[in-house]
Amino acid sequence: MSEHECVRAMLALAAAGALDPAESMRVERHANACQDCRRELDAWRTYAQGLRQLPQPSAPADLMERTRALILDQRAANERAVAAGRCGNDLMLGALAVFGWATGLTFWILARVFTGGVVSVPGANLVNGWTWFMLSTVVVWMTAATAAVMLGRGRQIRRVL
């Protein structure tokens, strides 16, 4: 291997400052005499300098800690929100059931007053207390079930989000 080839193989390392002083001197001496090696050494030096000037990504020391705290905070907040939502939904369901019963009872009283106590439908007296009770029970439970399904679906969507 000639001196030229030998030095050429070390040019990149020389530009990066990775050679020991003796090798570095050898590369410099050859590059001063050899046009090709001089040009290549300069090119490598430009690259090395450019690389050194690139901004180094540096993460703040407490980034991990802060991120973990943020995630825990977020999770706790979500759990609080879900718990609060569940509580509110139960109250709302209760209110709906009470409202359903009250409406049914009021309507039954009014219907009895206005019809004089008898509404004849083939097969059943609609304003008869027992029939009315059965009908309104079915209606109230259907209303409550629908509300429960809707609230449950809303809760699921919120959990997914």
Ligand SMILES: [Zn+2]
């Ligand atoms: Zn050379």
